[in-house]
Amino acid sequence: MTKHTTISRRRFGALAGAAALAPALSTRAAAQTDEVIRIGWVGPRSGPLGIFGEADRWLADAFAAKQAGGVEIGGKTYGIEVILADTQSDPLRASQETRDLINGQNPDIVIASSTPETTNPVADACEAAGVPCITTVAPWEAFFFGRGGDPANPFKWTFHFSFGAGDFAPFYNGQWAKLETNKKVGMLLPNDADGNAIRSNLIPALEGLGFACFDAGPYENMTSNFSNQINFFKKNGCEIINAFPFPPDFPVFWRQAAQLGLAQQVKIMQMAKAGLFAAEMEAMGQLGYGLASGAYWHRLFPTFSPSLGMSSVELADGFEAATGKQWTQQPGANAALFDVLMAALGASGNPKDKAAVAGACRTLVADTAVGTVDFANGPMPGIAVTPLVGTQWVKAPDGPYDFSMEITSNALAPNVPLTAALKPYRIGG
Structure with a gap:
């Protein structure tokens, strides 16, 4: 059994421990390829929201290993590089890290997750720069309307899948x-x-x-x-x-x-x-x-991550084996980011064409670790709802x-099995 510890606010952000990552750390899939697809991944890996980024290093490595042979799209084989940047749980830094990533690394696509403090500034920077961006794990209303979204004049470059308020x-x-x-x-x-x-x-x-x-x-x-x-x-x-x-x-x-x-x-x-x-x-x-x-994800979700090649149980077990920590919701949620981006890159026909990638996202329907992500029938343009x-x-x-x-x-996800009855709260269980 693990010991109970009291964690102060100062120490809470360090829960990710050694998993906290420096900006611009990259993982690359080694392959003989024509070109390299560069994926920028901006997230909170330190600070008050740092626990959301605990799985990111392991996921990036597992994704690179899965794609080590290269990705064939439109008759060409591409290598994959994932470049990670840490927001330090600060929205202003999230915006700056994204701009620095775009200007310095020229990613073909950017992904981000975990609360509007991350997703919104990252998406705003990508929208301004004309870079496709896919985000998750924030109520979609906070993402869309929180950024001044207008259904009649939707965002061109930014796409979000998540639960809604x-x-x-x-x-x-x-x-x-x-x-x-x-x-x-x-x-x-x-x-x-x-x-x-x-x-x-x-x-x-x-x-x-x-x-x-x-x-x-x-x-x-x-x-x-x-x-x-x-x-x-x-x-x-x-x-x-x-x-x-x-x-x-x-x-x-x-x-x-x-x-x-x-x-x-x-x-x-x-x-x-x-x-x-x-x-x-x-x-x-x-x-x-x-x-x-x-x-928004559980190890018992009856789902599979195509981009990682793992079931939900395998994602949870893989995270525990790699980190020595108990599984969290983030391996599944962030695996779904990779699932969506890979589906979008494939549907674009040319992953180096940013406009083609964004165009593919608008009507994309993809199977992911959190279930089906359907941008074609979302509540707003560029939005898909997950349970x-x-x-x-x-x-x-x-x-x-x-x-x-x-x-x-499981009222919103009847395909997910119940494991216990809800009990009234009592101190000590």
Whole structure:
């Protein structure tokens, strides 16, 4: 079993450890080829969001190994080079790293993932430079409308596949209906792209489903005192809390919630953005057992990554074998980035023609590690929606890890198997 540790905000960003990567680190598939396809991969590999990038080095190497013989497109064989740049969890740096990558490395395509703080500035830089860009793992509304998207005048170069803020209402309704509650939901939403998108979309939708929402108001990321929000939720008798915090902020909130008596009142503590990784739960110790989350990918997804040549189980096991750490959602989500880009490059007929690659993306339908990505029938131009499943962190019954992520609701993905029933939150499990 792993030991429970208390991880400070300063140390939280170091959860990726040695996996944190310097800008412009590259992985190349060795092959006798006519030309090389250059893929720029911008992501948070250090800082508060660094845990999202833990799998990136391993994925880049596994992808290069899979493509080592070269890729044949349009009668030519191309080598593959993946160039990684670290945003350090800073949107301004994400924008600058992308511009530097474009100006210095001339990538044929750029990929990025993990929260609007990454996807939006990267996509904006690519849109301005005329470079095809594919992103994931951020509510599509925060990506599209957060960047000033106009359905009548869509983005030309940037494409995004992910769950949507509008998906959370049916997802949560399916999850929360598993338990009897007073249907009073305390909403903890930050003042950022995620929080604003969720506030405008999710609260009205939940109220339409019969939930009473108590919004504590926007707060700034990295807040150190949540007593006002906690007392507000206690006063209103909230038995469900729905939070979308930065990963380092949730332990601060929930420890204070336990100290002030809110955790003892709550039956469902539902997280998004935070609570996605076992390392977060280990840092919470006894307070982590029973926390509810969601998964945009799980090791039990009945899916396959063509670009990596691995099933979901193989992706999870491969990550654990390579890193010595418990599997996370990121190997599957980011493998899907490679799946989509490879499908787009192949459909373009000429991967060195940026306009052809972007044109291929607009109507692309691709099988990926997270399921089918369908840009042809998305809710907005350049947008494809992928599913979420409801999960709960419980004590692992055996094995080397303390926590297990059980699938408790599959309302949006009925092909994904349920593994446990949702249980009311109790400190200590």
